[in-house]
Amino acid sequence: MAQDELTQEEGKKKGGLLKWIIIAVVLIALGVGGWFGYKMFFAAPPEDAAATQDAGGDAGKPAESLEGQLVPLPTFLVNLADPLGRRYLKLGVEVEVRDEEAQAALAKYEAKIKDTLLLLLSSKSYDGLSTMQAKVELKQEIADRLNQIIGNGGVLRVYITEMVIQ
Incomplete structure (x- = not known):
């Protein structure tokens, strides 16, 4: 009976640790996805890219x-x-x-x-x-x-x- 209680405690510890690892991975993935979405859709283009487009004139434009x-x-x-x-x-x-x-x-x-x-x-x-x-x-x-x-x-x-x- 003592043996059964010991294995149940180890199972709970492993399940609890696995749960926290999964939560951490999901939060990191959400953070990276949010950063990527912000950079692609909401952030202004870098200043040097805008300056090179203005300096090019009509000849450099597609x-x-x-x-x-x-x-x-x-x-x-x-x-x-x-x-x-x-x-x-x-x-x-x-x-x-x-x-x-x-x-x-x-x-x-x-x-x-x-x-x-x-x-x-x-x-x-x-x-x-x-x-x-x-x-x-x-x-x-x-x-x-x-x-x-x-x-x-x-x-x-x-x-x-x-x-x-x-």
């Missing part, structure tokens, strides 16, 4: 941070490449260009741009345009095609202003 002028393109209405050819796409697009030179190039090469975008859009199918990822890829394809035509990376972004698939 295309996403540059601001340009919005130029509307004509609305495109094409048959989609679906079986039986009964679906069509109506697409309104505005293009953000880098400067006046790129804007002039869009006007100069309007026929090439219409031809290129009509061929691109008519090669798409309903399934190829129905997801959000497909729409983002379409915007990137349009930007790439326009940059090939006007050159010099003049197109910064493409915005879809109207999209109807029927």
Whole structure:
């Protein structure tokens, strides 16, 4: 009987110590997670990083941070490449260009741009345009095609202003 009491006391001591170790590990994990969340989402960027961005000017900025002028393109209405050819796409697009030179190039090469975008859009199918990822890829394809035509990376972004698939 004395032996049973002795083993029960050892079991309680081990269980109590294990409980405190688990609590300590959980508290440390919460603290590290809170610190990481604060640094990533709430803390201001370091001063030296902000200074290097300001000193760089426009030449050091990526295309996403540059601001340009919005130029509307004509609305495109094409048959989609679906079986039986009964679906069509109506697409309104505005293009953000880098400067006046790129804007002039869009006007100069309007026929090439219409031809290129009509061929691109008519090669798409309903399934190829129905997801959000497909729409983002379409915007990137349009930007790439326009940059090939006007050159010099003049197109910064493409915005879809109207999209109807029927």
